[in-house]
Amino acid sequence: MAAFRFVLVAPSHAGNIGSVVRAMMTMGLDDLVVVKPKEADFANHPQARALASGARELLARARRAASLQEAVADCQLVVAVSANPREFGPSPRTPAEIAGLALQELHQGSVQKVALVFGTERTGLSIHEMALCQQMVSIPADPDYSSLNLSQAAQIIAFSLRQQVMLSQAQPGVPSAAAGVEGEAAARETYADHAAIERLHTHVEQALVAIGYLDPAEPKRLMPRLRRLCARTRLEVSEVDLLRGICKQMEKLAASAAAGAAGAAGAAGASGAPVTPVTPVTPGCPVAGSDV
Numbered sequence: 153m154a155a156f157r158f159v160l161v162a163p164s165h166a167g168n169i170g171s172v173v174r175a176m177m178t179m180g181l182d183d184l185v186v187v188k189p190k191e192a193d194f195a196n197h198p199q200a201r202a203l204a205s206g207a208r209e210l211l212a213r214a215r216r217a218a219s220l221q222e223a224v225a226d227c228q229l230v231v232a233v234s235a236n237p238r239e240f241g242p243s244p245r246t247p248a249e250i251a252g253l254a255l256q257e258l259h260q261g262s263v264q265k266v267a268l269v270f271g272t273e274r275t276g277l278s279i280h281e282m283a284l285c286q287q288m289v290s291i292p293a294d295p296d297y298s299s300l301n302l303s304q305a306a307q308i309i310a311f312s313l314r315q316q317v318m319l320s321q322a323q324p325g326v327p328s329a330a331a332g333v334e335g336e337a338a339a340r341e342t343y344a345d346h347a348a349i350e351r352l353h354t355h356v357e358q359a360l361v362a363i364g365y366l367d368p369a370e371p372k373r374l375m376p377r378l379r380r381l382c383a384r385t386r387l388e389v390s391e392v393d394l395l396r397g398i399c400k401q402m403e404k405l406a407a408s409a410a411a412g413a414a415g416a417a418g419a420a421g422a423s424g425a426p427v428t429p430v431t432p433v434t435p436g437c438p439v440a441g442s443d444v
Contacts, residue, residue, distance in 0.1 A: 155258050155266055156313055157183040158306060159223045161281060162272040166191040170203035170211060171303030172270075177207035179310035184214040185223040192216070203303075220269065220281055225347040227267040229254060232285035233309060234276050235298055239376075241282035242383060244290035247312035253287070255316055262343050262388075268309055273302055283376060284346070286383040344392040349382060352392050359399035362406035 158176055163169055169186060176184060191197050195212050204211040217223035224230045231250055232241065245253075257263040269285060271277035282288070291300060291308050300308075344352075357375055360366035366374055387395070 153180040153314065153317060154183070155264065156181055156254070157185060157224075157227065157265060157267045158310075159185045159187060159217075159220065159267050159269045160189070160302070161187045161220055161269060161277065162189065163194075163302065164190045164273055165199070166194045166197035167199035167203045168273060168302045169194050169214070170197075170200035170205075170207075172306045173200075173204045173207045173211045173214065175303050175307035175310050177210050178307075179314040181310055181313070182210055182213070184210065185217050186214055187217045187220050187223050189216065220284055221346065221350060224267040224269070224284070225350075226345050227265040228263040228343040228345050229257060229266045229287065230285045230346055231266065231268050232277055232282050232288040233268055233270045233290075233305060234282065234288060235290055235293070235300075236276060237288065237290075238277070238279045238282040241279070241380075242285060242288040244288045246292060247289055247309055248316065250287060250289040251312045251316035254313070255320055257343070259320075262341065264342070265345075267346075270302060270306060283379050283383075286386060341388040341390060344387050344389050348389070348392050349387065352382070352387070352395055353379060355396050355399045359402040359406075362403045364406075 158172065158181060160169060160172060163186065166189070169189065169191075173184060176182065186194065191200075194200050195214060200211060201208055231254070234244075237244055254263070254266045258266070268289070269277065269281070271281065277285075289309065291298075291305060293300060353375065356378060357366065360374070361368055
């Protein structure tokens, strides 16, 4: 259970943090990160301490982070906990499926740390926050009344994780709940962590701007679509290195082409010869009518 981290994004009530800590403690979870809490000193808040009950030690150990990116930087699998899918976000799965998938990848060694990300109480995770996650878990509540408070959702997810761990320990030969979703996969290289993926996104954007494919003034939806593609494919460390090498070469060639064009323009200007303009690459997707 030490491989799992719960991340609370901007919780507005310190008491809810205490309740989540208690839910985690009962299921053997002890890694909690709180992003931008309304109460900065939540660990000493009376409501948090009261609702944490016997889990006050875990409450005191909970860490604060300035951003979701910081909270999950060392995680190879980041899972959004939400009842509402977002545009460009991952498709929802059940708690049992996500728990099985996480354990499968942990056992394979392709993942070392898994983050379960819970949004703020009133609005949940934003589109941007959801885009930072590779998977999404939704609790299949009654559609006529599906409202759960933060600690209830945390308890259900924590129980699902523990249940799957206990099943794998008791019956190691039994396929995990993720088998029907992901299939039996051979051991593979470690997936890139969140920080590496974020650096890749930044590098890709810079390279696309350098070659004129992305107009930073009108980026449209190109980068969110690429984010979704990367989340769906789950890039390994060597694949991130490969893509960054391609980006580096794109930037190098773009700089060389720009220097050559400037040199040609200078020489032509000195001789009085007309300069043939260089046609830039059309920003965005070259398909007509695309809204990328």
